[in-house]
Amino acid sequence: MELSDDNLQILTEYLKKTLDPDPAIRRPAEKFLESVEGSQNYPLLLLTLLEKSQENVIKVCASVTFKNYIKRNWRIVEDELNKICESDRIAIKANIVPLMLSSPEQIQKQLSDAISIIGREDFPQKWPDLLTEMVNRFQSGDFHVINGILRTAHSLFKRYRHEFKSNELWAEIKLVLDAFALPLTNLFKATIELCSTHANDASALKVLFSSLILIAKLFYSLNFQDLPEFFEDNMETWMTNFHSLLTLDNKLLQTDLVSNAIQFLASVCERPHYKHLFEDQNTLTSICEKVIVPNMEFRAADEEAFEDNSEEYIRRDLEGSDIDTRRRAACDLVRGLCKFFEGPVTGIFSGYVNSMLQEYAKNPSVNWKHKDAAIYLVTSLASKAQTQKHGITQANELVNLTEFFVTHIQPDLKSANVNEFPVLKADGIKYIMIFRNQVPKEQLLVSIPLLINHLQAESIVVHTYAAHALERLFTMRGTNNTTLITAAEMAPFVEVLLTNLFKALTLPGSSENEYIMKAIMRSFSLLQESIIPYIPSVITQLTQKLLAVSKNPSKPHFNHYMFESICLSIRITCKANPDAVGSFEEALFMVFTEILQNDVQEFIPYVFQVMSLLLEMHKNEIPSSYMALFPHLLQPVLWERTGNIPPLVRLLQAYLERGANTIASAAADKIPGLLGVFQKLIASKANDHQGFYLLNSIIEHMPPGSVDQYRKQIFILLFQRLQNSKTTKFIKSFLVFINLYCIKYGALALQEIFDSIQPKMFGMVLEKIIIPEIQKVSGQVEKKICAVGITKILTECPPMMDTEYTKLWTPLLQALIGLFELPEDDTIPDEEHFIDIEDTPGYQTAFSQLAFAGKKEHDPVGQMVNNPRIHLAQSLHKLSTACPGRVPSMLSTSLNAEALQYLQGYLQAASVTLL
Numbered sequence: 001m002e003l004s005d006d007n008l009q010i011l012t013e014y015l016k017k018t019l020d021p022d023p024a025i026r027r028p029a030e031k032f033l034e035s036v037e038g039s040q041n042y043p044l045l046l047l048t049l050l051e052k053s054q055e056n057v058i059k060v061c062a063s064v065t066f067k068n069y070i071k072r073n074w075r076i077v078e079d080e081l082n083k084i085c086e087s088d089r090i091a092i093k094a095n096i097v098p099l100m101l102s103s104p105e106q107i108q109k110q111l112s113d114a115i116s117i118i119g120r121e122d123f124p125q126k127w128p129d130l131l132t133e134m135v136n137r138f139q140s141g142d143f144h145v146i147n148g149i150l151r152t153a154h155s156l157f158k159r160y161r162h163e164f165k166s167n168e169l170w171a172e173i174k175l176v177l178d179a180f181a182l183p184l185t186n187l188f189k190a191t192i193e194l195c196s197t198h199a200n201d202a203s204a205l206k207v208l209f210s211s212l213i214l215i216a217k218l219f220y221s222l223n224f225q226d227l228p229e230f231f232e233d234n235m236e237t238w239m240t241n242f243h244s245l246l247t248l249d250n251k252l253l254q255t256d257l258v259s260n261a262i263q264f265l266a267s268v269c270e271r272p273h274y275k276h277l278f279e280d281q282n283t284l285t286s287i288c289e290k291v292i293v294p295n296m297e298f299r300a301a302d303e304e305a306f307e308d309n310s311e312e313y314i315r316r317d318l319e320g321s322d323i324d325t326r327r328r329a330a331c332d333l334v335r336g337l338c339k340f341f342e343g344p345v346t347g348i349f350s351g352y353v354n355s356m357l358q359e360y361a362k363n364p365s366v367n368w369k370h371k372d373a374a375i376y377l378v379t380s381l382a383s384k385a386q387t388q389k390h391g392i393t394q395a396n397e398l399v400n401l402t403e404f405f406v407t408h409i410q411p412d413l414k415s416a417n418v419n420e421f422p423v424l425k426a427d428g429i430k431y432i433m434i435f436r437n438q439v440p441k442e443q444l445l446v447s448i449p450l451l452i453n454h455l456q457a458e459s460i461v462v463h464t465y466a467a468h469a470l471e472r473l474f475t476m477r478g479t480n481n482t483t484l485i486t487a488a489e490m491a492p493f494v495e496v497l498l499t500n501l502f503k504a505l506t507l508p509g510s511s512e513n514e515y516i517m518k519a520i521m522r523s524f525s526l527l528q529e530s531i532i533p534y535i536p537s538v539i540t541q542l543t544q545k546l547l548a549v550s551k552n553p554s555k556p557h558f559n560h561y562m563f564e565s566i567c568l569s570i571r572i573t574c575k576a577n578p579d580a581v582g583s584f585e586e587a588l589f590m591v592f593t594e595i596l597q598n599d600v601q602e603f604i605p606y607v608f609q610v611m612s613l614l615l616e617m618h619k620n621e622i623p624s625s626y627m628a629l630f631p632h633l634l635q636p637v638l639w640e641r642t643g644n645i646p647p648l649v650r651l652l653q654a655y656l657e658r659g660a661n662t663i664a665s666a667a668a669d670k671i672p673g674l675l676g677v678f679q680k681l682i683a684s685k686a687n688d689h690q691g692f693y694l695l696n697s698i699i700e701h702m703p704p705g706s707v708d709q710y711r712k713q714i715f716i717l718l719f720q721r722l723q724n725s726k727t728t729k730f731i732k733s734f735l736v737f738i739n740l741y742c743i744k745y746g747a748l749a750l751q752e753i754f755d756s757i758q759p760k761m762f763g764m765v766l767e768k769i770i771i772p773e774i775q776k777v778s779g780q781v782e783k784k785i786c787a788v789g790i791t792k793i794l795t796e797c798p799p800m801m802d803t804e805y806t807k808l809w810t811p812l813l814q815a816l817i818g819l820f821e822l823p824e825d826d827t828i829p830d831e832e833h834f835i836d837i838e839d840t841p842g843y844q845t846a847f848s849q850l851a852f853a854g855k856k857e858h859d860p861v862g863q864m865v866n867n868p869r870i871h872l873a874q875s876l877h878k879l880s881t882a883c884p885g886r887v888p889s890m891l892s893t894s895l896n897a898e899a900l901q902y903l904q905g906y907l908q909a910a911s912v913t914l915l
Contacts, residue, residue, distance in 0.1 A: 001036065001039040001040065001041045001042055001045060002041065003041050003044060003045060003048065007041075007045055008045060008048060008049060008052075011045055011046070011049060011062075012049065012053065012055075012058055014029045014032050014033055015029075015033075015049075015058055015061045015062060015065065016057075016058070016061075017029030018030055018033065018061065018065075019057070019061060023551060023552065023598075027598070027599075031599075033065065037069055037072075037073070037083075038083060040085045040087070040088060041088065042069075042088075043066060043069060043070070043084065043088055043092055044088060044091055044092070046062045046065055046066040046069065047062075047066060047092070047095060047096070047099060049062040050062040050063045050066065050099075050103070050107055050111075051099060051103075059103075059104075059107055060106055060107060060110075063103075063106075063107040063110035063111060064110055066110070066111075066114060067110045067111070067113050067114045067117075070092075070114045070117050070118060071114075071117055074117055074118055074121055075121055076121075077686065078685060078686075079684055079685035079686060079725075080684070080686065092118070093118065093122070093127055093130075096111060096114065096115055096118075097115065097130070097133055097134070097152075099111065100112055100115065100148055100152065101137065101144075101145045101148045101149070105144075108148050108151070109151065112148065112151045112152040112155055113155055115152050115155070115156065116152065116155035116156045119156045120156075120159065123156065124172060124175055131175075131176065131179045131180065132179070134149045134152065134153060135179055135180065135183050137149045138183050138186075138187050143207045143208070143211055144207075146187070146211060147207070147210055147211055147214060150211060150214035150215065150218065151214060153180070153214075153218055154214055154217045154218055154221065157176065157218060157221045157222060158217070158221045160173055160221050160222065160224050160225055161220070161221055161224040165225065169225065170225065173222065173225055176222065177222060180218075180222070181222070184215065184218060184219070184222075187211075187215065188212075188215050188219075188241075191208055191211050191212055191215065192212075192241050194208055195208050195209075195212075209257045210257075212257050212260070212261075213257045213260045216257070216260035216261055216263065216264050217260055219264060220260075220263055220264060220267055223267060224267070236277070239265075239268065239277055246258065246261055246262065246265075246290070246291045258295060258326050258329070259325060259326045259328070259329040260329070262291065262295065262326065262329035262330055262332070262333050263329045263332060263333075265287070265291070265333055265336075266329065266332040266333040266335070266336040267336070269333070269336040269337055269339070269340075270335075270336040270339045270340075275340050278337065278340070278341065281344070284337070284341060284344060284345070284348070285348060287333070287337070288337075288345065288348045288349065289348075291330070291333070292330045292333055292334060292349075293352055293373075293377075295326045295327065295329070295330040296327060296330050296331075296373045296376050296377055296380075297369065297373050298327075298369045298372045298373065298423060299326075302325075302327070303423070306422070306423060306426075306459075306461055307459075310459075310460035310461050310464070310509060311460075311509075313461060314460075314461060314464055314465075314515075316328070317430075318465075318468065327376060330380070331376070331379070331380040331383075334349075334377075334380040334381060335380065335383060338381070342398065343398070345381070346381055346398045346399070349377055349381055352374075352377065353374045353377055353378055356370040356371065356373055356374035356377075357370070357371060357374050357408065360374070364421070368421055368423065368424055369423075371408070371424060371427075372423055372424060372427055374408075375408070375409075375424075375427045375428075375431060376427070378399060378404055379430075379431065379434060379435075381398075381399055382395050382399040382401055382435070382438075383395065383434065395435070395438050401435050401438045401439065402438070402439055402440060402443065405431065405432075405435070405439055405443060406443065409427075409428040409431050409432070410428075410443075410446070410447070410450075412424045412425060412427075412428045413425065413428045413429070413447070413450040413451075413454070414450060418453060418454050418456055418457040418462070419457055419458050419459065422457065422458075422459035422461065422462050425454060425457065425459070425462045426459070426461045426462050426465050429451065429454065429462070429465040429466055429469050430465055430469075432444070432447050432451070432469050432473075433465070433468065433469045433472050436469075436472060436473060436476060437476070441484060444473060444484075444485070445485070445489060447469075447473075448470070448473065448485070448490070448493060449493060449496075451466045451469050451470050451473075452466075452470070452493055452496055452497050452500055453500075454466035455467060455470075455500035455501060455503070455504045455516075456500055456503065456504070458507070460507070460508075460509045460510055460513075463504050463507060463510065463516075464510070464513060464515045464516070465515075467501065467504060467513070467515045467516040467518070467519040468515040468518075468519065470497075470519050470522075470523070471515070471518050471519040471522045471523075473485055474519075474522045474523065474525070474526045475522060483526055485526070487526055487527050487528055487530055490526065490527060490530070491530065494527055494530050494531065494534075495534070497523060498520075498523065498531065498534050498538065501516060501519055501520050501523065502520070502538070502541050504516045505517070505541075505545070511548075512549060512554070512555045512558045513558065514555055514557040514558040514561060517558050517561040517562050517565065518557070518561045520561070520565050521561045521564045521565045521568065521852075524565055524568040524569065524572065525568060525852070528572055529572060529575075529576055531569075531572060532572065532573055532576060535569055535572075535573050538569060539566070539569050539584065539587050539588075540587070542562060542565055542566055542569070543587050543588060543591055545562060546562060546566070546591050547591050547594070549562070550591065550594065550595050550598075550600050550603055553600065553602040553603060556602070556848075559602065559603065559606070560606075560848055560850075563606040563609070563610060563850055563853075564850055564851060564852050564853075566588070566610060567609075567610060567613055567850055567852035567853040568852045569584070570584050570610070570613055570614065570617070571613070571852060574617050578617060578619075581614055581617040581618065584614060585614055585623075585625070588610065588614075589625065592607045592610075592611065595607055596632075601641065601643075604638075604641075604644060605643050605644055605646075605647045605847055605848065606647075606848070606850065608644070608647035608648055608650070608651045609647045609650065609651075609849075609850045609853040610850075610853060611626075611651055611654075612647065612650045612651045612653075612654045612853065612855070613853045615651070615654040615655065615658055616654050616657070616658070616855070618658055619658075620658060620659075621658060621659060621662075622655060622658050622659030622662050622663075626655070626659075627659070627662065627666065627667070630655060630663070630667060630670065631667070631670055631673070633648060633651065633652060633655075634670060634673035634674060634676070634677060636676075636680075639677060639680060639681075642686075642687075642847070643847040643848075644847075645681070645687055645690055645847070646690060646847050646849070647847065649681075649690045649693050649694050650693075650855060652674070652677070652694055652697070653693060653694065653697040653855075656697040656698060656700075656701040656702065657697065657701055657858075660701035660702045660703065661703060663702070663706075664702060664703050664705075664706035668706060671702075671706060671707065671710070672710075674694070674698065675698075675710055675714070677691075677694060678691050678694050678695050678698070678714075679691075679717055681694065682695075682717060682718065682721055683721065685725065685727060685729075685730075688721070688727075688729065688730050688733065689729060689733050692733035692734070692736070692737055695714065695737060696736070696737055696740055696860075699737070699740055699741055699744055700740065700744060700860050704744075704745065711753060712753060712756065712757065715753060715754070715757060716757060718734060718737075719757065722734065722769075728776060728828050731769065731773050731776065732773075732776055732777055732778065732782075734769070735769070735770065735773060735774060735776075735777055735786055736777065736782045736785055736786060738750065738765070738770075738789070739785050739786045739788070739789025739790065740785050740789065740860060741789075742789040742792050742793060743785065743788055743789050743792065743860070743861060743864075746792070746796065747789075747792040747793045747796045747797035747800075748796070748797055748798065748799075750762070750793070750797075751793075751797055751799055751805075760804075762799075762805065763804065763805050763808060766793075766805070766808045766812060767808060767811075770790070770812065770815065771808070771811050771812055771815045772815075774786060774790070774815050774816070774818070774819050775815070775818055775819060775822060775824065775825040776824070776825045776826070777819065777824075778824055778826070781857060781858070781859050781860075783819060784859065784861060784865070784868050785860065785861060786819060787816060787819060787820065787868035787869075787871075787872070788861045788864070788865050788868055788871060790812060790815070790816045790819075791816070791868070791871060791872045791875050792875075793812065794809065794812060794813055794816070794872075794875070794876070794879075795875040795876060795878065795879040796875075800812075801883060801886065809890060810890055810891070810893075810894040810895050811894075813891075813895065813899075813903075814895055814896065814899050816872065817899040817902050817903060818899070820868070820869055820902070821902055869906045869909070870906065870909060870910045872906055873903075873906040873907045873909065873910035873912055874910050874912060876903075876907075876912075876914060877907070877910070877912035877913065877914060877915075880914040880915040881915055884915045885915070887914050887915075888914050888915075891903070891914070
């Protein structure tokens with residue numbers, strides 16, 4: 001694409017259409033942009049548009065499109081095409097920083113995110129001058145520019161908070177600190193001084209405070225990995241300045257600066273080498289009274305978010321999102337202080353909690369915020385260690401959690417009016433979530449009907465928290481790793497639980513509430529066959545919801561849990577009544593057809609997984625409705641999207657398992673297409689294992705005559721890949737395949753096909769691949785396939801006994817005994833780096849595995865061989881009967897003593913001898 005005015009105009013028109021709410025206009029525009037994004041200059045056209053377009057909406061749209069383009073395509077994935085040409089990469093890095101700094105804030109944020117994505121891949125090695133360019137801009141004096149740099153630095157360096165310690169990471173942080181620590185400290189001091197200078201200028205303070213917020217975030221990120229020597233000299237200065245800021249009047253407390261300043265104190269107070277800064281009782285009391293307590297209060301802004309921006313409130317409160325609230329920061333500071341000063345801090349706050357609760361008791365309708373602050377303070381004090389999955393895992397023993405629960409939490413939830421005091425209801429439900437491991441089970445069982453009742457609350461926060469709390473309770477594990485709450489204990493509540501959960505999806509603001517849908521999924525999983533009487537109603541509601549959201553999928557987690565719930569409905573019902581599969585197909589196929597016809601990319605991988613699950617429910621037959629779809633599944637365009645590959649392979653495997661004969665007779669002309677898919681997959685390091693899954697199913701299930709003409713070409717393709725790009729993953733898959741082939745067609749057929757490609761190739765494969773590499777095979781079924789295949793080569797292949805291949809007989813047997821008895825060889829050469837499908841950047845390429853559509857592990861030799869060691873002994877006995885004296889002679893001359901001892905154990909266990 002040329003950098004021309006015509007192309008800029010075309011791009012402008014298509015960007016406008018992507019904003020159209022009508023899918024008929026929007027989707028073709030999105031498809032067009034997807035089709036041209038691989039063209040040279042495409043990203044530069046987007047950058048030109050966001051710089052020069054006269055329409056602000058186009059500038060913003062171009063910036064978002066550019067950021068998403070970078071997210072999808074910047075990473076270079078081994079063995080795949082470089083999606084952005086080198087000249088475009090160089091031009092982007094040369095222009096993006098100055099362009100970001102000269103853009104309005106809305107666009108600046110998008111470009112800043114793009115820089116951080118590029119930085120994750122290229123900084124510092126491929127973008128060494130980025131730091132210098134950023135630091136130099138601190139001298140500009142223009143806080144729009146300075147904030148742009150700080151925002152970019154924050155998005156670039158915040159990953160230091162989450163990465164595992166390593167020498168490479170520390171070397172990178174040291175590089176950043178060498179360049180950044182002093183300029184950042186100087187900027188901080190200068191900005192604090194400017195705050196004093198402009199103390200009466202609200203607009204100036206707003207800009208300066210936004211700078212201080214970003215500086216605090218940066219300081220937190222750069223200190224997270226605990227390299228104290230860079231900031232230690234100035235720590236008291238930082239501490240004094242932040243402490244002073246936090247005790248200013250309420251005008252300041254209305255900004256996000258407070259939460260970041262508190263987070264700074266929280267990060268410092270839990271470091272052993274800064275403990276002395278907090279040991280003074282006056283300092284500790286001042287922080288508790290003047291910093292923590294005031295910031296625990298439920299302020300007007302919190303109330304507004306609770307009522308009018310529930311989704312954001314929930315995201316911040318439940319997920320601890322990056323935009324930290326003051327309360328979360330204060331809570332983190334309490335936890336930090338308790339690390340070294342638990343007794344004094346608990347003592348200081350106990351008095352505050354009691355007085356707050358007394359104030360509430362005097363006049364609940366007026367003083368409810370006092371109780372809210374008390375609950376939050378108790379929660380902060382009691383929480384020593386917490387995980388998203390298990391809630392509080394370590395609690396402050398000085399706080400009686402059960403007593404507080406019974407006395408102060410349950411009464412609010414037992415109130416008949418679920419819409420009264422919604423904030424306190426949410427607090428109570430959250431208390432159950434957080435302390436579910438500390439509260440006795442009998443109290444949790446009392447809470448379940450209360451939570452079910454609160455699914456009807458009008459407040460989005462309350463009914464969302466109720467759903468989330470139920471979902472968390474249903475995942476708790478008791479003894480023997482079974483669920484703590486049992487299906488039997490839930491029996492009285494099944495109908496009201498399902499009714500209220502689905503009703504909650506009809507409440508305003510919750511039509512695509514991911515917490516409710518996750519609770520539906522978890523309820524199905526816990527209740528199992530108890531839900532069967534309600535399935536007709538449930539599947540109708542799920543199908544209607546699927547049809548509605550497929551028009552414009554926007555909530556990935558909601559969609560995922562919805563498909564999981566559909567899979568659970570199918571599994572649970574068809575386990576009890578296999579014939580019910582037809583009613584599910586009847587309910588779902590119309591919607592699935594619409595999704596496939598409209599190319600709803602986000603849903604297609606899910607549809608293939610559900611179809612696989614349904615098809616696998618059929619016994620040895622493929623209904624005509626599936627056969628009509630079969631040719632379409634082989635279309636190359638479907639296989640271009642990485643996210644489609646695993647579910648498509650799974651679906652084709654289901655076709656082969658259930659209807660190989662039908663395919664061989666009614667769709668024989670499609671076999672080349674099937675093998676074409678295999679050929680495409682086998683050429684990719686990322687997807688070659690999927691190619692082998694497909695090939696193994698073809699070999700196992702297709703009638704031999706239908707693939708005879710293709711067999712030699714299959715092996716030639718595999719050898720070409722082996723020669724051009726041998727990896728450990730490929731070798732492991734190749735070993736499983738050739739042994740499966742040996743089991744299916746016989747050892748002699750395997751030897752003949754190898755030697756027909758090149759004389760003596762069979763011996764080369766044994767010597768260079770099977771014998772030295774078999775120890776690398778992993779997985780019980782995979783090892784069993786290899787064991788049975790090698791046993792066949794040893795005992796059912798005449799050339800192994802009377803040709804030049806005979807010298808390989810004993811080494812092959814020794815390798816097989818090693819496969820049985822030695823640890824798996826899991827070493828991988830240093831030069832091999834695999835990119836998992838899940839790691840490829842961008843939502844559209846991701847594959848989301850449905851847990852409840854999972855495929856049962858299939859053992860192709862299960863009916864033939866139970867114990868492969870016994871099978872080896874019996875097969876050797878049979879061979880020795882046919883060739884008396886030969887087998888003992890070969891064993892005694894060249895099998896090592898340890899392997900011989902193991903073999904004698906197998907013979908003894910099988911009650912056979914060698915003749």
